[in-house]
Amino acid sequence: MKKIMNTNKALLSTLGVILISGILVFGISGDNKDKVLREGTPLYFPTAVDFAGETAPLQITDVKERLDRELLINANLDATTALIIKRANRAFPVIEPILAKNGVPDDFKYLAVIESGLVNAVSPSGAKGVWQFMPETAKEKGMEVNDLVDERYHLEKSTEAACRYLLAAKDRFGSWTLAAASYNGGMAGVGKKIEEQKVTNYYDLALTEETSRYVFRILALKEIMKNPALYGFSLYGSDLYAPIPAKKIEVDSTISNLADFAKTQGINYKILKIHNPWLRDKKLVNPNKKKYEIEIPLSGY
Structure with a gap:
C-alpha cells in the first residue's frame, strides 16, 4: 500500500x-x-493609456517599461493601494466638481492621489495637505497659512489653488502632461529641461528620477483605481469610505474655545477637527471678521 x-x-x-x-x-x-x-495579478498591462486625453507612447520601450515598473510597484503595495481606493470614494466627490468647474481634466485627481494618498500628509520639506503645497506657494495661490488657520488642509480650497497652478502651467507648456510634471519639478525646472534638450514632450525629456517617474505613477494609479480587479483588488461597495453628510456654518467672529463651540453644534472637539483640519489651534482668532465656513457632520457619529 x-x-x-x-x-x-x-x-x-x-x-x-x-x-x-x-x-x-x-x-x-x-x-x-x-x-x-x-x-494573473499584478502582471496585467494595458494596451493603451492616456493622461488628460494625451496618449502615452507605449510603443517606445523606455515608456512601456517605466509604466510597467509603476504598475508592479503599486499593485504590490496591497494595504496602501487598497486604502487609497477606499478613501477615493469620499475624496473624489469633493475634488471632481472643482476640477470640472475650473476646466481642469478629471485625471488630475490622480495627481492628488500620488502626492498624498488622499490624506493631509506632511512631507519632510514642509509641504502639507492632500495637494502638498509648500507655505509660500500656498500663499501665492491665495490660501491663508499661519498658526491658527492653514488652508492647505482644506480640501476644497487647496483643490481650487491646485487648479490655478495647473491652468498656469498648461498655458506655459501647452500640455497637460507637462503641467502635471511641473507640479513635481516646478515650472522653471521643467522649462529649463525643455530649453536644454530641445524637445517639447514629457516622454522625450530626461528629468530627475522623481519627476521622470511622476506622470507614470499617476498613470499607474489611474489604471489600477479604474480597474482594481485586474490588479488583485476585490473591494465591495461596503468596503469603501462613504461620504459623510455635513452642513456648513458661516463664522465671522472670534471663537475663543473650539471645544465649547463643538458642543454647541452637537459634536465634540475631535470630530470638529476631523472635519475642519485647517483649524490648527484650539481657538479661532478673527479680529478682521473674515468669513469662514466650518463643516459640521449631520450623521456618522
Whole structure:
C-alpha cells in the first residue's frame, strides 16, 4: 500500500511538472502568452493609456517599461493601494466638481492621489495637505497659512489653488502632461529641461528620477483605481469610505474655545477637527471678521 502511494505521489509530481512546463512553454508565444500573463495579478498591462486625453507612447520601450515598473510597484503595495481606493470614494466627490468647474481634466485627481494618498500628509520639506503645497506657494495661490488657520488642509480650497497652478502651467507648456510634471519639478525646472534638450514632450525629456517617474505613477494609479480587479483588488461597495453628510456654518467672529463651540453644534472637539483640519489651534482668532465656513457632520457619529 505504501509503495502504491509513493508511486501515485511520484506520478502526481511528474504531472505537475509537465503542467507547469506546458504553461511556461505556451506562455511565451502567441495568444497563450497574453492569457497566462494577463490573467494573473499584478502582471496585467494595458494596451493603451492616456493622461488628460494625451496618449502615452507605449510603443517606445523606455515608456512601456517605466509604466510597467509603476504598475508592479503599486499593485504590490496591497494595504496602501487598497486604502487609497477606499478613501477615493469620499475624496473624489469633493475634488471632481472643482476640477470640472475650473476646466481642469478629471485625471488630475490622480495627481492628488500620488502626492498624498488622499490624506493631509506632511512631507519632510514642509509641504502639507492632500495637494502638498509648500507655505509660500500656498500663499501665492491665495490660501491663508499661519498658526491658527492653514488652508492647505482644506480640501476644497487647496483643490481650487491646485487648479490655478495647473491652468498656469498648461498655458506655459501647452500640455497637460507637462503641467502635471511641473507640479513635481516646478515650472522653471521643467522649462529649463525643455530649453536644454530641445524637445517639447514629457516622454522625450530626461528629468530627475522623481519627476521622470511622476506622470507614470499617476498613470499607474489611474489604471489600477479604474480597474482594481485586474490588479488583485476585490473591494465591495461596503468596503469603501462613504461620504459623510455635513452642513456648513458661516463664522465671522472670534471663537475663543473650539471645544465649547463643538458642543454647541452637537459634536465634540475631535470630530470638529476631523472635519475642519485647517483649524490648527484650539481657538479661532478673527479680529478682521473674515468669513469662514466650518463643516459640521449631520450623521456618522
